[in-house]
Amino acid sequence: MSDLLAIGASGVRAYQGALATTSDNIANAGTAGYVRRTPTLREVAATGSTGGTVQAGVALGLVDRAADAFRSSAVRSSGSELARSETGMVWLDRIEQTLDGSQLSARLGDFFNAGQALAANPAAGAPRAVMLEQAGAVAAAFRATGASLDEAQADIATAAQGAAGELTAQAAALAKVNSAIGRSTGAAPPALLDERDRILESMSALVDVSVSFDAAGRATVKAGAAGGPTLVAGDRAADVGVSLNGQGALQFHLRLDGEVAVIPAQGGTLAGIVDGAQRVADAKASLDELATDFIDAVNAVQAGGEDLNGAAGGPMFAGTDAASMTVALTDGAQIAAATPGAGKQGNGNLQVLAGVRKSGGFEDRLTTLQSATGAAIAARRNVIDAQSAIHDNAVAARDAVSGVNLDEEAVNLLKFQQAYQASARVIQVARETLDSIFAIR
Template sequence: MSDLLSIGASGVRANQTALGVVSENIANAGVTGYSRRTITTTEISSASGTTGRATGHGVFVTGVTRAADQFKAAAVRTAGADLARTEAGGVWMDRIQSSLTGAGLEGRLTAFFNAAKGVAADPTATAPRAVMLEQANALAASFTATGVALANATAELDATADGAVASLNSLSAALAKVNDGLSRVTPNTNAAVNLADQRDAILEQMSGLVDVTATYDAAGRATVRAGGGAGTTLVSGNQVATVSYARNAQGTVAFAVTSGDTVSVLAPQGGALGGIADGAQRIAGARIELSELATEFVAGVNAVQAGGRTLDNVAGAPLFTVGDSPTDITMTMTDPRGIAAAAPDEGTRGNANLAALENLRTSARFEGTIGNMVSTNAAAIQARGVVAEAQGAIHDGAIAARDAISGVDLDREAVDLLRFQQAYQASSRVISIARDTFQTLLDIR
């Protein structure tokens, strides 16, 4: 009779634990990163001394497990890293586009050369010359503003990179603490599964910053590598490496990983760091191309000036001056009479020298160059948007596949709630019957 009581009591305890786990699942149904819990149970049995057959003595709870598939979780991280790189790179492409178009450089170039045609039509009139100087001044300001915008984009990229690296280092440190916790807790306990949820959530956040791969030991501690292939180790047990960011004068960025006395290079293939590296390369390319355009323009226009004669029949002086950077352009000339419209053999009333300016416009294709920069970048933005849309769908699909295993299904939990409730009541009934029977036997005696 005591066996019947212990069997009923073990059933009550097991089903009470199961009800608590189901309740926890229901309460956390909408919590991001929460994995569904279940209990594992084992029969309490012993072999009979006379028959050798196993005799049941009830059930006990061996632990709490989480519904998780590490392969599907890894697929989410991979898809997330790809999407994050594309989106982060797109931010800087948009920044380049706004920098190239914000100051209206292409239109200012056109207005300047058209103003020169106005001077050629009436080389002795002061008004067209004044207009040309006004357009030249506006063009110089446009070159400067465009260069400053791209320089500001570079500075913003540096700040973003520093912030992303700081976040990655913070997440690595947090993961190391979780690893340390996993080494201390008893497996298959609530504490262990909670730490495993935290571990996977941190890994997913890390994948938004850089492509990571993770391996696990028997305790569930993660060793994390970043950068594709064999990668560079960021976290191993409770040991953490530190990531740093640097950019050289040519715009090339580099990420270094320091672990003790060892320094290695991190080449991000995904995540925000990968997008930052892409963006830095594109911004650097745009700045170089713009600087070359500005240098050729100023040198060409000033050379045309030097080859002609002004209204005062003197050799033309430079129209523009360049500052610390090729795009830092200011006006040298302020007197409209100083525009060298005439060729040396024409006197002061000619306009042949402005033909050389028009030839420079045609051969150097200043407007076409800046227009091509804008259109090429716009096409790249559009293509990247298509890629991002596809990667977003892949990422959503990976999340759905993972959540189909680890997510909480309220319909299933409702069924389990009823099942364990009935089992709990049945076990309680076993105890009640055993007690009544035992009392009846006592009364008979």
């Protein structure tokens, strides 16, 4: 009867644990990063005094995590690529809005058209005032566009600092989890392994990572490919920083154990920020080149003509880049419409200005810059759509193995409940039998 009691008691304990594991799965069905646990039951057998095997019941073995390292790696990789494209898209949109929002192309056209209108009556004050007003509008549009791109560069620098800080925090959190895993006796608790995998997925959204695990389950993380700099090793985590050069190019680096290394970011938010910074810097350089070429060309035309008072034309615009562009003239009479000696009715210099409009190609150059940005956005949207589908499929494949299926858990819950009740019934039968024996006189 004692064997019967022991067997029944072992069943109660084992199936109570199995019920707890199943209940935990059900409770965490909606918890992000939770990996389904599977209770394992094993027979308990003891050797009798005569050498035979005596059945001694059942025991709850290790609780298995339904994790798939390869599918988890695919989720990290596809998520990193998607994060890079989505982050880069943010800054492409910013460039497009900046180039379109200031109406610079329209202001350039209005300025040159005002010059043509003045050519019809160069001695009149009204068309001179209009042209001077349009010159101010062009300068304002250049300044607004340049200032917006400067602001975008400042925002990118801020975003880069935030991303570097977030990656530093994630690396520190993983190092703490590694430390806790290392202190665990026996197999690492599933909850710690879940937290480890959640952090790794978050890190991969920031930068592409190469991950390896030791026998205890601690993760070693390198930024970029397997040969990249170490981001986390055991309970040690790197500090991530960012540097910005005078041309607007960004570079991320990390410091671990006193050594500094550049992060070769090819994926994640960090790579998207680097891409965005380069595109904004290129757009700003193109705009500044356009602005200085426009200033130099118009001022050269002015210098070759005479104003309404017969004086040599002075610079119409001042500034060294788009953001600093201003109108230097204060009076429409200072516009050098005539060629030298042609008098107040002369308009030959305005014809030179019309030629500069064509030879300089200022409007066409701006249109090309806008079109290139639009084409890049369209191409990036297609890439994002494809990468989103790949990432969604990778997540679905991982969750098919690791996720909680409530229908399956309901079946397991009923099965373990019945087994628990049956084991309790075994104990009851054993006690009733013993009571009957003790009742015999």
